[in-house]
Structure formats: structure tokens, C-alpha cells
Amino acid sequence: MAVWVVGKKIGDLGGYGEVYIAHQKEGDSLSKEAYAVKKLVKLNRLSIERFQREVRLCSHLNHKRIIRILAFHIQEEPYFYVMPRYQSSMNKLLPEIKRDIRRIKVVINRILDGVEYLHQQGIYHRDLKPANILLNKEDDLVISDFGLGMQAGSVTRSLTLSHAGLGTRFFAAPEQLKDAKHVDQRCDIYSLGCMIYLCFSRNVMDRHFDFRNVPPALTYVIRKSTALNKDARYADIQSLRQAFNWAIHSLVHS
The missing domain is CATH 3.30.200.20 (Phosphorylase Kinase; domain 1)
Structure with missing residues (x-):
């Protein structure tokens, strides 16, 4: 041992x-x-x-x-x-990559890779935020801290009381803060939208987004990801990734 x-x-x-x-x-x-x-x-x-x-x-x-x-x-x-052991978290990286389109593309796509895998396994992280992205450099990162992770349809749901809210404010979807037991992959979509937003803005006021520093193409992606009604969000990671990369492509080649 x-x-x-x-x-x-x-x-x-x-x-x-x-x-x-x-x-x-x-x-x-x-x-x-x-x-x-x-x-x-x-x-x-x-x-x-x-x-x-x-x-x-x-x-x-x-x-x-x-x-x-x-x-x-x-x-x-x-x-x-x-x-x-990783050297830092995404919190430390954010000021370095602020509004750097190419670096943001790398970081977000690496995170999407991990979340897509989780969803394929039927797992919702429920606490995606920069502090839980550990990294050595922007293309060497991992998703960590599965303390609120939930396996869909398994006994892990039993640790979450019905109508009990869990998660980190600003990053947690509205429905998760009301009833964390009955969520689906779209709660993570919401958190990812918040993280994309923070690649361009420092404002983390509760439920308030300031899009003055966000390119219009990405503003649409963030707004759709963080829609208060989960049915208005992207349905899955593949849809979010496609929209995000299209927006990035339009900015790089504009």
C-alpha cells in the first residue's frame, strides 16, 4: 500500500x-x-x-x-x-486570456471535451466554474471537484433533497438553485455560458451580464446558454460547441 x-x-x-x-x-x-x-x-x-x-x-x-x-x-x-498536482486554476488564467480569441478557443474547447464526456456517461457536474478547472497551461487542463456531481438515474440523487438548491451563485442555473435534484445536462450548459462570458468581462454580479466587452457573435452564444428557461438553452454540448466555434471563426476571419 x-x-x-x-x-x-x-x-x-x-x-x-x-x-x-x-x-x-x-x-x-x-x-x-x-x-x-x-x-x-x-x-x-x-x-x-x-x-x-x-x-x-x-x-x-x-x-x-x-x-x-x-x-x-x-x-x-x-x-x-x-x-x-496542477499549478493553478482557470481563475488565475482569466486575466491573461481576456478577449484573446485564439487562446479562449483553446481553453473552452478543452473544457467542452471534458463536459461532453461526462454527459455521455450520464453525469452532471453541477458546479462548473473557473475555480474547478485546474491547469498547468491552457491546453493542459482538467475538470475537478465532483462534490456536487450527479449520476442521472442512480442512487447519487438520494443525497440531494427534493426542492433543495445547490451550486455556486452566478454559475448555477436558476432551476438548480431551486431544485438541484431534478436537473439535466442543461444546468452545465448554463455554467459554461457563464464561463465563456468571464473570458471577456469581469462582472460577476448575480444574474447580471454586461455585454459591452463581448463580441456580438459570442453575446448570442452566451445569452442562449444562460437563458433562464432551460428549454431555450442549447440542448447539448455538441450544439454549444458548434455555435461557439462558429462565432470564434467569424471573429478570427472578420
């Missing part, structure tokens, strides 16, 4: 968990490669069950745009899992 030696704390997950640098013990020495350990610190029944669900859900996924869980301990304290 692998032994992990935990170092300094590098992240705080709002009282729910903490993230540490770690190295794997190899005999009497430590691995040169650094990893990240996510440890659960909020030890109530619901938090433990959500953490266990996150690990079980994510450990069955296999895609280069989805975070890999390398090891875990979830049956008793300490509850933790080990994952590759």
Missing part, C-alpha cells in the same frame, strides 16, 4: 476540505513528483457521504480532461484522496 507524506497546505475549500502538497514515500526517500491531497475536514454525515460519492464517481472516469484519482481512503478518518 502506498504511503503519502503530506506537506504544506495549498488550498482551503470553504470549511469543507483542505488541499495539501504530498509526496509518495519510496523506501527511505520521497518521490520527486509532487501530488495534491484533498482532505475532508467537515466530518458530518452528509459531508462524508458526499466525499465518498465524489471519489466513487470520479474514480470510474477515464478522460484526459477529467481529474484522475490516484489513491483514496474513504471508509474512516482521515478521509482523503490523492490526485495529480
Whole structure:
């Protein structure tokens, strides 16, 4: 069984968990490669069950745009899992790529790759936001933090109460904030629209979009993705990707 030696704390997950640098013990020495350990610190029944669900859900996924869980301990304290260490999140990248059409195209399409795979597996992330996109560089990124992830039609729904809202304001779809149990892939479409918007604007006021710095072609894509009525949004990732790339193409070649 692998032994992990935990170092300094590098992240705080709002009282729910903490993230540490770690190295794997190899005999009497430590691995040169650094990893990240996510440890659960909020030890109530619901938090433990959500953490266990996150690990079980994510450990069955296999895609280069989805975070890999390398090891875990979830049956008793300490509850933790080990994952590759990434240098930063999309939050740090956003100021660098602001309104840079070509770089934005790369980042968003990489994210769409991962979300499309999730939806093909019947999984809704329900917490897509820049903080949950980890990266080393813009073409080397993964989707992380599946604490609110839900497998359609499975027992994972039972951890979400009917008529209970979950998610991060601004990024969470209106129907998810009202009833997170009965959502579909369009809740993630909404979050992706918000993330595309933030590639052009810094305004994250609740439900208010300022499109003065957003090209008209992409304004349409964002508005449709973030429609309050989910039936007015893109139905799936393929439709969103097609519209997004068409808009980007029109800007690059205009």
C-alpha cells in the first residue's frame, strides 16, 4: 500500500476540505513528483457521504480532461484522496486570456471535451466554474471537484433533497438553485455560458451580464446558454460547441 507524506497546505475549500502538497514515500526517500491531497475536514454525515460519492464517481472516469484519482481512503478518518498536482486554476488564467480569441478557443474547447464526456456517461457536474478547472497551461487542463456531481438515474440523487438548491451563485442555473435534484445536462450548459462570458468581462454580479466587452457573435452564444428557461438553452454540448466555434471563426476571419 502506498504511503503519502503530506506537506504544506495549498488550498482551503470553504470549511469543507483542505488541499495539501504530498509526496509518495519510496523506501527511505520521497518521490520527486509532487501530488495534491484533498482532505475532508467537515466530518458530518452528509459531508462524508458526499466525499465518498465524489471519489466513487470520479474514480470510474477515464478522460484526459477529467481529474484522475490516484489513491483514496474513504471508509474512516482521515478521509482523503490523492490526485495529480496542477499549478493553478482557470481563475488565475482569466486575466491573461481576456478577449484573446485564439487562446479562449483553446481553453473552452478543452473544457467542452471534458463536459461532453461526462454527459455521455450520464453525469452532471453541477458546479462548473473557473475555480474547478485546474491547469498547468491552457491546453493542459482538467475538470475537478465532483462534490456536487450527479449520476442521472442512480442512487447519487438520494443525497440531494427534493426542492433543495445547490451550486455556486452566478454559475448555477436558476432551476438548480431551486431544485438541484431534478436537473439535466442543461444546468452545465448554463455554467459554461457563464464561463465563456468571464473570458471577456469581469462582472460577476448575480444574474447580471454586461455585454459591452463581448463580441456580438459570442453575446448570442452566451445569452442562449444562460437563458433562464432551460428549454431555450442549447440542448447539448455538441450544439454549444458548434455555435461557439462558429462565432470564434467569424471573429478570427472578420
